[in-house]
Amino acid sequence: MAIYLYLDNRSFVHRLHPTVKVAALFVMFWSVYWVDNPIALVPIGLLMLWLARITGSWRNFYRYRWYFAILVATTTLMWMFFYRQGAPLIDTRFIHISRASLTYGFGRGIKLAELLGASVLFLSTTRVEEFTVGLSKLGVSYRVGFAISLAFRLVPLFMDSAFTIVDAQKLRGYDFESGGFAERMRKYVKVVIPVFMGALRRANNMAMALEARGFGLRNNPTTLIEYPVTARDIAAAAALFALAAGYFMIYYTGYGAISPR
Amino acid sequence: MNTGLQTASAVEDAALSAADLTYTYHDATTPALRGVSFAQARGEMVGIMGASGAGKSTLAKCLNRLIPEFEGGQFHGIVRIGRRSLEHLRACEAAAEVGMVFQDFEAQLFSTSVQLEVAFAMEQVGMERAEMVRRLGPALEAVGLAGFEHRDPTSLSGGEKQRLAIASVLALRPSIIVLDEPTTDLDPEGKAEVFALIGRLREQGLSLIVIEHESEELLRADRIIILRGGEVAADGPPARVMTDFELLERCDIRPPSLNRVLHLMGIGGHADSVDKAYDAIVRAYPSLRDTQARGDEVASAAASDKTGASEHPMVEIAGLSFSYPGGARALDNIDLTIGPGDFLAIVGQNGSGKTTLAKQIVGLLRPDEGRVMLEGRDRAILRPAETAREVAYVFQNPDHQISAATVWDEVTFGPRNFGMQEDEIERRCTEVLEAVGLTDVRDSDPFLLSKGERQRVAVASVLALRPRLLILDEPTTGLDHREQRRMMALVRQLNRDGIAIVMITHAPWLVAEYARRVVLMRKGRKLFDGGVAEFFAQHDLLSRSSFRVPEVTQLGRRFGTMALTAEDLVARLKERL
Numbered sequence: 001m002a003i004y005l006y007l008d009n010r011s012f013v014h015r016l017h018p019t020v021k022v023a024a025l026f027v028m029f030w031s032v033y034w035v036d037n038p039i040a041l042v043p044i045g046l047l048m049l050w051l052a053r054i055t056g057s058w059r060n061f062y063r064y065r066w067y068f069a070i071l072v073a074t075t076t077l078m079w080m081f082f083y084r085q086g087a088p089l090i091d092t093r094f095i096h097i098s099r100a101s102l103t104y105g106f107g108r109g110i111k112l113a114e115l116l117g118a119s120v121l122f123l124s125t126t127r128v129e130e131f132t133v134g135l136s137k138l139g140v141s142y143r144v145g146f147a148i149s150l151a152f153r154l155v156p157l158f159m160d161s162a163f164t165i166v167d168a169q170k171l172r173g174y175d176f177e178s179g180g181f182a183e184r185m186r187k188y189v190k191v192v193i194p195v196f197m198g199a200l201r202r203a204n205n206m207a208m209a210l211e212a213r214g215f216g217l218r219n220n221p222t223t224l225i226e227y228p229v230t231a232r233d234i235a236a237a238a239a240l241f242a243l244a245a246g247y248f249m250i251y252y253t254g255y256g257a258i259s260p261r
Numbered sequence: 262m263n264t265g266l267q268t269a270s271a272v273e274d275a276a277l278s279a280a281d282l283t284y285t286y287h288d289a290t291t292p293a294l295r296g297v298s299f300a301q302a303r304g305e306m307v308g309i310m311g312a313s314g315a316g317k318s319t320l321a322k323c324l325n326r327l328i329p330e331f332e333g334g335q336f337h338g339i340v341r342i343g344r345r346s347l348e349h350l351r352a353c354e355a356a357a358e359v360g361m362v363f364q365d366f367e368a369q370l371f372s373t374s375v376q377l378e379v380a381f382a383m384e385q386v387g388m389e390r391a392e393m394v395r396r397l398g399p400a401l402e403a404v405g406l407a408g409f410e411h412r413d414p415t416s417l418s419g420g421e422k423q424r425l426a427i428a429s430v431l432a433l434r435p436s437i438i439v440l441d442e443p444t445t446d447l448d449p450e451g452k453a454e455v456f457a458l459i460g461r462l463r464e465q466g467l468s469l470i471v472i473e474h475e476s477e478e479l480l481r482a483d484r485i486i487i488l489r490g491g492e493v494a495a496d497g498p499p500a501r502v503m504t505d506f507e508l509l510e511r512c513d514i515r516p517p518s519l520n521r522v523l524h525l526m527g528i529g530g531h532a533d534s535v536d537k538a539y540d541a542i543v544r545a546y547p548s549l550r551d552t553q554a555r556g557d558e559v560a561s562a563a564a565s566d567k568t569g570a571s572e573h574p575m576v577e578i579a580g581l582s583f584s585y586p587g588g589a590r591a592l593d594n595i596d597l598t599i600g601p602g603d604f605l606a607i608v609g610q611n612g613s614g615k616t617t618l619a620k621q622i623v624g625l626l627r628p629d630e631g632r633v634m635l636e637g638r639d640r641a642i643l644r645p646a647e648t649a650r651e652v653a654y655v656f657q658n659p660d661h662q663i664s665a666a667t668v669w670d671e672v673t674f675g676p677r678n679f680g681m682q683e684d685e686i687e688r689r690c691t692e693v694l695e696a697v698g699l700t701d702v703r704d705s706d707p708f709l710l711s712k713g714e715r716q717r718v719a720v721a722s723v724l725a726l727r728p729r730l731l732i733l734d735e736p737t738t739g740l741d742h743r744e745q746r747r748m749m750a751l752v753r754q755l756n757r758d759g760i761a762i763v764m765i766t767h768a769p770w771l772v773a774e775y776a777r778r779v780v781l782m783r784k785g786r787k788l789f790d791g792g793v794a795e796f797f798a799q800h801d802l803l804s805r806s807s808f809r810v811p812e813v814t815q816l817g818r819r820f821g822t823m824a825l826t827a828e829d830l831v832a833r834l835k836e837r838l
Binding site: 004006008127128129150153157161164165167168169170171172173174175189190191193194197198201202205206207208209210211212213214215216217218220221222223224225226 | 352356357369371383384387394429620653656660663674678679708
């Protein structure tokens with residue numbers, strides 16, 4: 001199974017300038033951030049699904065389908081405990097289910113799912129090298145940009161390592177499944193320590209290997225691949241600006257809230 | 262012995278010269294390197310050998326300024342490329358002069374395509390795009406990866422990844438390339454690929470420094486430097502250094518097996534190939550030349566080597582097939598039995614299904630088809646923890662198992678999970694620590710121990726549960742000769758004590774010297790299951806599977822006999838004299 005999300009396709013999103021792609025990620029986060037109403041979140045959700053289809057990223061969305069479902073379901077459920085407004089449909093000491101609590105919880109769940117969706121879309125269409133270039137063009141120093149983009153590559157490796165460590169502990173009779181939530185979390189310390197130690201070793205090895213490849217010699221390294229700005233990039237940037245502005249207006253006019261002002 | 266006193270002209274003509282390199286790590290009290298000096302002629306291939314902690318990697322890092330620039334600590338001495346001192350360069354500046362390839366190929370690849378990986382170092386030094394494009398093709402051509410430009414490096418095999426790392430270094434056209442144990446984590450095919458590449462680079466006149474544990478791999482080097490305790494213990498041609506058995510023993514280096522045969526035959530001398538060893542022997546003992554025809558010895562040795570199936574197997578696998586989600590078939594219709602007291606080696610290329618098979622036995626994976634029976638019970642209905650006291654699994658990387666603050670806590674972790682009484686835990690774990698030779702470090706932090714010691718901690722932590730079957734995944738990878746011998750002596754003793762052993766390995770000599778039975782895997786299928794002598798007699802099968810037959814066995818074949826160790830071969834040859 002591939003551990004990275006990038007898909008080497010040739011869609012127009014893949015061919016956008018890295019700066020536009022990084023800006024697109026930011027705009028999607030921005031747009032989702034301003035609104036709570038699930039209905040207001042539908043257009044951007046549909047936009048993501050369309051983009052997933054035309055970029056060929058659908059298979060990554062499918063791969064993470066359970067994460068999307070769990071995010072929406074658990075968030076909706078959780079807000080039944082904390083959101084106590086609206087005429088109750090069911091009201092006990094702990095659970096308050098109302099149309100408002102369901103809408104709010106569901107909206108929050110969709111919001112989180114769309115943040116995840118934007119990330120999956122971005123990582124499916126953007127190489128880590130482009131991420132570095134994009135950040136660099138936006139004023140982030142090359143070293144910082146490289147470190148951020150490298151972190152995206154390392155997360156799947158650390159996840160893989162964590163699964164192996166869980167297996168190793170299970171084979172010595174360690175029971176991760178019994179006990180309450182806090183108890184189970186505490187048991188995962190046995191996983192965190194080796195993952196952390198492994199991460200330190202790997203980070204040290206990588207840092208050495210980077211130095212040995214000349215990393216840090218210049219603040220603005222040259223790039224093998226040319227990234228010219230094209231009319232397509234300008235059009236995409238304009239569309240992104242319109243999307244960001246539109247969502248800000250939805251927020252500003254109150255249509256993004258659960259109940260319009 | 263420090264033979265680093267070269268003449269001034271030799272040093273000036275050298276591709277690289279190191280003078281009086283002394284270094285102490287920032288958290289250490291004793292130096293890791295002490296006054297190391299040597300000069301390397303242009304186009305020379307220098308092999309550096311030594312036990313773990315002898316200073317090999319430290320020396321490599323001194324050569325490209327990672328020491329002291331990256332590591333800190335106290336450094337003294339001068340490294341020169343030609344006449345130019347690297348003294349005032351940062352490590353990233355020295356990269357263009359001294360290229361470095363590390364053991365951990367995963368940690369030195371940063372890009373999402375092969376061509377971007379090769380370009381990475383060129384980008385860092387600010388090379389013009391046109392020049393990068395000009396250098397890209399020849400660098401990939403040199404390592405045999407032309408046509409791979411757009412491949413994702415993560416999709417390459419281990420050997421290909423290491424060749425890619427070499428290509429990215431070659432693209433900078435450094436004066437020297439230092440390869441720090443470049444094949445330790447590779448399977449035999451990957452090793453062969455990398456050493457074939459090293460041979461080609463040498464023919465092109467590149468100056469190479471190769472650090473290795475395995476003596477066989479460096480037999481064709483121009484020169485070998487042996488480090489011991491941070492000092493140069495020997496420096497000379499392989500013919501001299503690799504025939505000094507006392508020196509090799511003192512420095513914990515496994516003597517080349519062909520040289521050992523010549524030594525035991527009373528001939529002495531150096532042989533860097535099976536042909537040369539054969540010629541030397543028949544020259545000294547012409548009567549042995551006539552004994553080649555006795556090829557029936559191979560067949561009879563193989564025939565007598567059949568391992569019958571146990572009447573009461575511990576593990577019975579029937580028709581086992583398994584695929585990872587979205588992946589190809591990892592195991593295809595496997596039948597296998599493992600009896601009490603077996604010593605089984607599972608061999609095959611990376612991706613052949615060895616580890617997947619082991620994970621099926623311990624219950625970390627469930628079969629898609631077929632079944633795994635453990636002591637007559639279907640494995641599918643048992644959780645891994647339920648059988649941890651019967652079957653234990655030691656992972657390839659001991660750091661995946663270690664999580665406690667002290668060795669004692671680590672070893673007692675398993676028994677505590679099973680709620681054993683304290684006095685029982687005390688008794689068992691004390692015994693186990695004694696068995697693995699770690700009693701003295703019971704209160705130490707396991708993460709601060711050497712890899713060999715961490716490997717033994719991992720073994721001890723599962724032995725404390727007193728399993729009847731122990732599965733070891735690459736138990737000697739990354740260990741030096743002494744640590745390998747110590748680990749395998751422990752494993753052999755456990756087997757003699759009645760524990761069945763399953764050892765996943767790439768090392769032919771381990772199979773030859775320790776295992777009694779071999780299973781060869783390829784693309785998820787079991788190609789061979791039988792005795793060790795019978796296995797090494799399968800010439801065509803082994804060639805097809807890229808499994809390297811130990812040199813001693815190859816030499817034995819030339820004399821029409823089957824031998825697994827140098828002692829074994831010499832005994833057989835002497836019988837004929």
